[in-house]
Amino acid sequence: MKTEALPEPSPDNSPKPGVLRRLLQQEDLNFLLTNRVPRIALTRFMGWFSQIRSPGLARLSIAVWRLFTDLDLSEARQQRFASLHECFTRELKPGMRPIDPDSAVMTSPCDAIVGACGTLAGATVLQAKGFPYRLEELFGPRQDTRPFHGGQYVTLRLTSAMYHRFHAPADATVEHVTYLSGDTWNVNPIALQRVERLFCRNERAVLNLRLPGGTPIALVPVAAILVASLRLHFADLLLHLRYHGPNEIDCDVPVTKGEELGWFQHGSTIIVFTPPGFDLADGIAAGARIRMGQALLRARAPAMRMAAAAQP
Template sequence: MNTTRLRDRLLLQEDLNFLLTNRVPRIALTHLMGWYSQLRSPLLTRFSIAVWRLFTELDLSESRQQRFDSLHDCFTRELKEGARPSDPRPEIIASPSDAIVGACGQLDGCRALQAKGMDYELHELLGSRELPERFAGGSYVTLRLTSSMYHRFHAPHDIEIDRVTYISGDTWNVNPIALKRVERLFCRNERAVIEARLQSDGTPLLLVPVAAILVASMRFTFIDLLLNLRYRGPNVIPCQASLAKGQQMGWFEHGSTIIVIAPPGMELAEGIASGSRLRAGQALLRRARQGQAS
């Protein structure tokens, strides 16, 4: 197959993927998936997992349980004790989740990259004009969770959480194909802004879980709150929560994205680059070495 035909074939595959996962009634399908995943039937669940495995690399070997009464139980499964140890070094910000790294690097002022040639302003993502200024010129990492991954996320350091801001939105797919085609996609989707600070010195840190098609449901255990498309509570949710590094923060009910944003003085940890695969607890960011801080 010559280069032109191969390119055309790949473009056609991307077009079909985009149409099938985005040019559909996204919110209605997300509600339907939420209902289906909650059906408690071990037989139906085994069948659904078998079909799921035909299309993904679902690995349940680390799961604490091996039999599930619903797809929801499988999506939100716990792992065996010690399966995701956190990097103990105090200078390290650990990955909050299993993920594939997307766009990452240093912020251009208050602007981050979504995909090559497409970027977005932090104030659009965060729903605030003031908050981005604290992170201007800092670092960010986009973490994409696929549907087959472990869906729980954990504290990246010993942190205090002061506020959660829920921002309702759409449910576009967040795969690389959609990110290349939909401008400011993260700023359009349902998301939450978790404002935290390191217990050691008060350094601010943001975690922004972003929902997507078939997901749109995030459980935060530190405030015992389920956020989804039907949520009608307050937009800003004050909280006072202390979490130790590696402690569970919550989970997605399918797979999605977490954007981690740190202020100047932090840099990407060794080996972090677009396309890298991570496990929760691995080094994600680190304090910039002396003389390298912005």
């Protein structure tokens, strides 16, 4: 394993944030600490702990959190939090995420780092180089995935420090939600290069939407360690490891481009799927950083565009 010399400790003998981050970036150690642990038990504990309402405990937890991440709360609507959960699911100040108004553009539903993306080889998707998975495995046995064969996909990874709410990428109607319970593997690049079919193993939801012209799109929020909780506003649902409700949920909810759909409790991944007829927007490639509301995909044919003119 490749290692590097660490800087001298600070005078108070406490490690500097950069040291802790570099330690966690060492692949073997990162994988051990975030996967070779009781993942589901830790995730349930984190769900309980984050809900404790204590401003003092929240401040202390946020200070520890900042040792490991680049957490920036300058954009947050509120600056004081009664619980860690309030910080995880924080709102932003108005106007912090402008929405691309181009009717041909489908915008990013969240702040993220772009992972694997491109054109599906039939129904095969890449989670990382050399690690393919099948669309049918991700969507579940009751979904018809044929409209997305040969289409575009973009994997969007939310880090723990990012804004955790996600939004509608276009004017659309939410028609169906499929909830699939599962594991809580970490979804960082280190795990994606070691665990085959990771997204198909983890807890996830499949959100089926339809654009005004009839074109289907899908968003697949995937849970991860410490993050197995997903709030969906449009269906008034909280999906989590103890959820015992129906797994197939019919909806008929119109949403507008940029409208908030829900939130993760910590950070995770959203995979966006379109049928053929879309291209990646300029600058969208693995490793790129994107903010909610920026251009993610562009429709080629006018009939597939999300134009307001298509609405009565």
